Amino acid sequence: MGTNLKPLTGFRDFAPRERLQSRYLFETWARVARKYGFSEYEAPILESAELYLKKSGGELSEQLFRFEDKGGRDVVLRPELTASLARIAAAQQRDYPKPLKWFEIGRCFRYEKPQRGRLREFYQFNADLLGETSPSADAELIALSIDVMRELGFAEGEIIVRLSDREAWLTFCRSRGINDSELDAFLQIVDKIERDPDEKLRARLAPFDVDLESIREFIANAGPESSQNIRAVLTDLTARGLDRFTEIDLSIVRGLAYYTGVVFEVFDSSKALRSVAGGGRYDSLISIVTDGATDLPATGYAMGDCVIMELLNETPGPLAQFQAWQQRQATCDAFVVIADESKRLEAVRLVNSLREAGFGADYPLTPTKINKQFRAADQTLARFAFVVGSEYPELKLKNLNARTEESLSPNANPIDVLRARLDEPDGPLIA
């Protein structure tokens, strides 16, 4: 084929099979968020560059899809949601009772080298809790992050949430003579402590009067006594029975400059130890974004779709759960088979009345061999087929799973019969 039918590098097409898997993920995200009392919001895909340059710092600003629009505006495809959320919350918070519990599912864009689990266009689930400083808000969000994984079928031992607290690092730094203004630069080094080689870490630590060993020791010796916030979060999670999904790990500091307190990341517990989600408290961000006009404490959490989908496809329990769900996503309740073309309009009328009654119904748009029609019915995962043939107005109703058949007299209402049959169990679906 001469033409390039592929999407841009780092972008994905979602034909129906792939889309169904996204839908499973999105519906799970939304269901758990709603159970927790979060309401959905959405922000524009395109924002002024200033909004995102103002806050993120670090890597993000180098990964922007940034351009000038026809009106000369400096704009970006949003690389994440937090700055947009801060803007919208600041503008509209007066219209909503506090705290705000808001969630979002949408696309973000980062110009990175595409690799496993990292693409240029991806979906992200965001849940944020605004207007509440208490660690109970952090606990609520961490519980949500655990329940998303549980709802996807991950069991204890398959995932772990690592808890940390930037305030513990603030205390550490102050005790070592590191200025509060240098905290972020220092934490950028800590952020890489498990990935960068020791020489590199030592070189970057040179401006600070702290050696690598004492940082490692501080991390190794961390416990509930290291942070009052973490203690409060753990007490709350213990009441929920969710503490068993967590561990304290001060090496988690999150790359972005805007975090202020408790931070956390969700990992798969396998050797790969990939981070599937993360978040934390960002009490100053809304004030920064609004130039001080609005001050709302906040804690938030985000999960992309790439790593979790990889993990889901590799983990037997969650994968089996997804496949069982997929089996139930019939595009059609009843397929109308046209056995006699002279009855096509009668068949179309039946299709229409099935749909009016709320059922999914499909049928062949042109004359088609009967066995091909039944194959099409199977492909829609339809449980039932009506056969419209020469004996019309008598109809046949076939149960495609049980391979049984009944005749419907002209007096029977096919809608009522189908409704009754759909309510009857007919054994497990064919796997």
Next chain:
Amino acid sequence: MGTNLKPLTGFRDFAPRERLQSRYLFETWARVARKYGFSEYEAPILESAELYLKKSGGELSEQLFRFEDKGGRDVVLRPELTASLARIAAAQQRDYPKPLKWFEIGRCFRYEKPQRGRLREFYQFNADLLGETSPSADAELIALSIDVMRELGFAEGEIIVRLSDREAWLTFCRSRGINDSELDAFLQIVDKIERDPDEKLRARLAPFDVDLESIREFIANAGPESSQNIRAVLTDLTARGLDRFTEIDLSIVRGLAYYTGVVFEVFDSSKALRSVAGGGRYDSLISIVTDGATDLPATGYAMGDCVIMELLNETPGPLAQFQAWQQRQATCDAFVVIADESKRLEAVRLVNSLREAGFGADYPLTPTKINKQFRAADQTLARFAFVVGSEYPELKLKNLNARTEESLSPNANPIDVLRARLDEPDGPLIA
């Protein structure tokens, strides 16, 4: 407030109240599409500029958000979906049974002067039927477009679908000595026949040997005899009882060059006569986009979210239906009121077990006055509140709509009681 908290011109923020209305629309679109046997797909937001320049012609190419990415690629934010669909369908069609019935709900971007019903970022619902030349495919799609409106609550007389056929115009042009290659240029004039002043139309018609009156006459005298395709479509729609929502109107030609046969637009029937959706057959487009590698006949339809939302908010029936739906979107089944702070952890445990049982549950994250907690419960539209107080493990369960209350003994399982109570009717919701 010194800072600009607004989105870019022509872009919208969707705080939870606005998002709920979008959700209602999206769920309706998806429900009707699935009833008709359409499967969801999705395409990237960003595509190569070439893909969209290749096909659309006309206005669209002037309205592109187009830029060069960091890798030097000439890219666009998609202005619509059809070229992306053509690309994906050509690449993946072998993996799916024909005809393909695919739908999509997503964002599109056009740099236009923002005005009522027209924004720079908008949502669009797309349904396309690929691999079928029969007018029954056009009828299926037109029926879908009518049922979307009916499902939103629009009644007969409130909307009208205007049917046309580019083939009828092809015949007209041939009889007047207009070349097939000039058809598109000629139809661009017809497209504006109801909007542009006569002088302008006459001037634009100068290169063609046809006067304005004969065009007007052709449109005025059109009927089923004007088009074999329209006759077939109407026969099909009549069997469905949907012909009463249609009229033949050859002035509908659709602006884009790629349409080839039956075209249609859905209008509101009020004086404003706004077009809320439109579509038609585009049998050559997939071949154009794939440089001839894949040839799939196709018919499709798209509806944006802006005009329909305006119309919905102005039309009493559909608006009442939306508001009734909105009333049912409680973010919470049960609110847990903490009447005694010393029982906070017990309350958190109850919240957690409610959520584990699948209920939406919420509670105050910090010590809050009782009446404020009940106000918060009302704001979530919760039907029930559990009260955790000094008498714990005894609980109170309040029905917030019926204003009744019962005490639950420590032996009662609050989950079971709530499930039973939620299943009982308690009269209409408070409006």
